[in-house]
Amino acid sequence: MDKLLIRGGRRLHGELLVSGAKNAALPQLCAALLSADPVTLHNVPRLQDVRTMLKLLRNMGVAAERSDDGAVHVDARVLSTPEAPYELVKTMRASVLALGPLLARFGEATVSLPGGCAIGSRPVDQHVRGLSAMGAEIVLEHGYMIARLSAGRTRLKGARITTDMVTVTGTENFLMAAALAEGETLLENAAQEPEIADLAEMLIAMGARIEGHGSSRIRIQGVERLHGCSHRVVADRIEAGTFLCAVAATGGDVLLRHGRADHLDAVIEKLRAAGAEVQAVQDGIRVQSPGSAKLCAQGFRTTEYPGFPTDMQAQFMALNCIAQGRSTVTETIFENRFMHVDELLRLGARIQVDGKVAVIEGVARLSGATVTATDLRASASLVIAGLVADGETVLEHVHHLDRGYDCMEAKLRGIGADIERASA
Helix, strand or coil: CEEEEEECCCCEEEEEECCECHHHHHHHHHHHHHECCCEEEECCCCCHHHHHHHHHHHHCCCEEEECCCCCEEEECCCCCCCEECHHHHCCCHHHHHHHHHHHHHHCEEEEECCCCCCCCCCCCHHHHHHHHHCCEEEEEECCEEEEEECCCCCCCECCEEECCCCCHHHHHHHHHHHHCCECEEEEECCCCCHHHHHHHHHHHHCCCEEECECECEEEEECCCCECCEEEECCECHHHHHHHHHHHHHHCEEEEEECCCHHHCHHHHHHHHHHCCEEEEECCEEEEEECCHHHCECCCEEECCCCCECHHHHHHHHHHHHCCECEEEEECCCCCCCCCHHHHHHHCCCEEEEECCEEEEECCCCCECCEEECCCHHHHHHHHHHHHHCECEEEEECCHHHHCCCCCHHHHHHHCCCEEEEEEC
């Protein structure tokens, strides 16, 4: 199992390229199931979760390959098994996104329940309720969701779906299913993340009729068939936000090529308040920082987009650990998303947790130590902490990092960080 060796204390300078978004690429790979024509996705990140999704598609009998230029080609003309088995779903919860497309095009689907998650539960009841309203019959048996169209139906039917909670994967499943449904579907309380808008743009390129994506109210007029398309995956706002926090913490001047400042308003607002300079520039974001000694800690509360993203909570907490003053961080999305706190304490951070609230007292310095990644974003926070800590930090279990960051250590090394990967 690999680990990262980080020797802190270096300011970061230069430029790096922000990869395509994992949380856009995964639903878009599932969306390719909606058409019998070939689909090509560009700017797909090279991540473990992407490899798992490609394996899942191939397990269904779909042709799914990455070409030398980095594009991913999916041909779902033939599908032998409309199933997402547990052995694949257990490693990547986004596999539930196959449910809507399989039902919409093939009229049946068998998808494993995703089970537990390190950062908290992500129930599928909203998916079941919404798709049932569209004419699906779904039963839960032996750990699987077994879905088929109601008797006498050849297509899903349009419906008005209002979820009890804002759900990103639920919105994506309904959006894909509704694209081929009969009649109009209205999604109320829809998630507004940029990745959902990007999925809608891909579906529109395939011939779908969608309005309102990017808002909480999306209207879809179903069509009988979708054709293939070529689509470029939107830049990863969480990867960009992670690097913004890293540069703010270490000090320096870095240009993030392809970064979208308009997708990071809440994070950038907090970074500017902390004392970093962040500017939207042509085809990217530029961040300049005096370093931790001149930064002021910032409190925040995670919430659904366009609020402060839960996927940036751990990274900004690492920044607060070495900024001046006290800050309060409230996590409202996942119940177990403070697992990085114990590891930050090992590096010398001062944090107290009470339920969903963490209070951080900034310290003048962190000290390198061996720490363990517990989940994807927690691992990113520990990288940031290691970049500013005295001495060497050893980050173990970096397979978590590889689920969502495309060659993070190489990108950081390219802007001056002293970081390398080693075999444990």
